[in-house]
Amino acid sequence: MQIAPASSDASHPSAAGTPPPLQSTSQLSPDDEALFRQLVRSHQGRLYRFIVKHIGWGSDAEDLTQQAFVEAARSYATFEGDDVLSETSCARPDPFEQLSLSESVRALEKALAELAPDMRDVLLLVALDELSYEEAAVMLSIPVGTVRSRVSRARSSLRKRLSAEKVELGF
Numbered sequence: 001m002q003i004a005p006a007s008s009d010a011s012h013p014s015a016a017g018t019p020p021p022l023q024s025t026s027q028l029s030p031d032d033e034a035l036f037r038q039l040v041r042s043h044q045g046r047l048y049r050f051i052v053k054h055i056g057w058g059s060d061a062e063d064l065t066q067q068a069f070v071e072a073a074r075s076y077a078t079f080e081g082d083d084v085l086s087e088t089s090c091a092r093p094d095p096f097e098q099l100s101l102s103e104s105v106r107a108l109e110k111a112l113a114e115l116a117p118d119m120r121d122v123l124l125l126v127a128l129d130e131l132s133y134e135e136a137a138v139m140l141s142i143p144v145g146t147v148r149s150r151v152s153r154a155r156s157s158l159r160k161r162l163s164a165e166k167v168e169l170g171f
Helices: 030-055 059-078 082-088 095-114 117-128 133-140 144-164
Strands: 022-024
Touching: 030 059, 030 117, 030 133, 095 117, 095 144, 117 133, 117 144, 133 144
Parallel strands: none
Antiparallel strands: none
């Protein structure tokens, strides 16, 4: 498997917040490759932010993100997670709850995508990755007050957009 090198400027937080795309998974069957590509799309951004949180911006974070997916692809064929997954599975919500949750998630994803990148990046670092305002400020090289105002504006914007969609948030 190969992952293309990032072409983004690592000194710019918005650009550095996007990990490089997956290019090839030659060791997997076509069906497994499709599933693996979905796994990468679903988790690569969060993994990259997790690594950045612990080691900082730059090519080291990109390299570690790439290496994690290379190792996952190598061990995919021998993974025996079915037993582990079945032991930890929980009851599925009823179809109405599941539909409602899916619609809420789609509305949230759309609202997040419509936020300005600087507001979205700060909000994801603070809300999703659980960084303090101070840690986010250091990571992004901006004042703590700027982090606070961007998070506040991002949350306000999300509330407004999601209330129009009849979606309630817990913040």
